[in-house]
Amino acid sequence: MELIAIAFGAIFVNNVILQQFYGLCPFLGVSTKKSSALSMGMAVTFVITFSTIISYAIYTYILKPNDITYLSTIVFILVIASFVQLVEMFIKRFSSSLYSALGVYLPLITTNCAVLGVAIDTTVNSSKIFGGNENPTLMMVTIYALGISLGYALVIFLFSAIREEMSAYPIKRNWQGIPIALITAFIMAMIFIGFGGIV
Amino acid sequence: MTVVIVLSVAVSVILALLLSFASVALHVEEDPRVQDIVDMLPNQNCGLCGNPGCKAMAVSVLNEDSRLSQCKPGDQEMRESIRDYLNEHPDASGEYVKVKM
Numbered sequence: 690m691e692l693i694a695i696a697f698g699a700i701f702v703n704n705v706i707l708q709q710f711y712g713l714c715p716f717l718g719v720s721t722k723k724s725s726a727l728s729m730g731m732a733v734t735f736v737i738t739f740s741t742i743i744s745y746a747i748y749t750y751i752l753k754p755n756d757i758t759y760l761s762t763i764v765f766i767l768v769i770a771s772f773v774q775l776v777e778m779f780i781k782r783f784s785s786s787l788y789s790a791l792g793v794y795l796p797l798i799t800t801n802c803a804v805l806g807v808a809i810d811t812t813v814n815s816s817k818i819f820g821g822n823e824n825p826t827l828m829m830v831t832i833y834a835l836g837i838s839l840g841y842a843l844v845i846f847l848f849s850a851i852r853e854e855m856s857a858y859p860i861k862r863n864w865q866g867i868p869i870a871l872i873t874a875f876i877m878a879m880i881f882i883g884f885g886g887i888v
Numbered sequence: 889m890t891v892v893i894v895l896s897v898a899v900s901v902i903l904a905l906l907l908s909f910a911s912v913a914l915h916v917e918e919d920p921r922v923q924d925i926v927d928m929l930p931n932q933n934c935g936l937c938g939n940p941g942c943k944a945m946a947v948s949v950l951n952e953d954s955r956l957s958q959c960k961p962g963d964q965e966m967r968e969s970i971r972d973y974l975n976e977h978p979d980a981s982g983e984y985v986k987v988k989m
Binding site: 747751752755757760764767768771774775778779781782785792793 | 892900910914916940
């Protein structure tokens with residue numbers, strides 16, 4: 690039951706884009722086409738889930754017992770950068786069209802604050818996320834990371850579907866592109882506040 | 889202090905091994921001229937040419953989409969060396985790139 694609450698909270702209530710406002714750069718950058726938005730969501734899901742599990746293991750078993758938690762940021766970034774590099778090689782090898790569609794936003798996952806945000810939230814700030822629990826289990830952390838990244842993928846996909854649909858309608862010239870996209874994101878964020886009432 | 893050194897060395901070595909293994913396993917054949925042109929460009933990745941980074945600029949030059957003068961930090965010497973290089977190196981099927989200055 691607790692795990693379901695964590696997953697629901699991570700996907701909807703504390704949605705990484707629309708409630709915490711992390712990772713807005715690819716949210717606006719790669720959301721013009723549904724297919725590239727979906728693959729971006731999958732790439733981010735992979736990076737967030739695995740880098741969080743490894744960051745959690747390093748933090749719990751090495752950094753915390755030895756009292757060197759001041760190293761967490763630099764170690765987490767190292768892990769994240771390596772995973773992004775791995776994803777980049779993988780996508781370049783198996784789909785060069787996807788590689789060019791994602792373009793510069795793919796290496797930019799390294800600096801996507803959603804990834805570092807989840808890694809730090811589940812370790813250093815874990816009491817804030819898990820309701821005062823200073824020592825979350827691996828299962829809780831994995832579910833939380835998976836939930837956050839699925840929330841990211843869900844929102845970027847919904848947003849790209851809306852933008853794709855919207856491009857067929859006449860919009861005043863000075864509202865085209867980013868301005869109308871930001872209004873859309875604002876309305877979506879307002880709707881997502883409603884999920885806060887469920888928990 | 890020892891723990892810090894051991895940890896940083898261990899983490900870096902493990903990740904480096906992982907990435908070097910992946911770069912062999914996931915190797916992609918690409919035009920060998922791309923890397924040579926990247927080496928000749930200024931490598932500031934400023935984006936003033938309108939391409940995202942120097943590597944994209946090199947690919948764009950090979951596709952005859954960009955002019956070399958779009959590269960703002962580059963000087964006349966760089967443009968001539970890239971032109972001479974491309975005039976000497978055709979692609980795999982023997983076709984030369986028409987360099988736009």
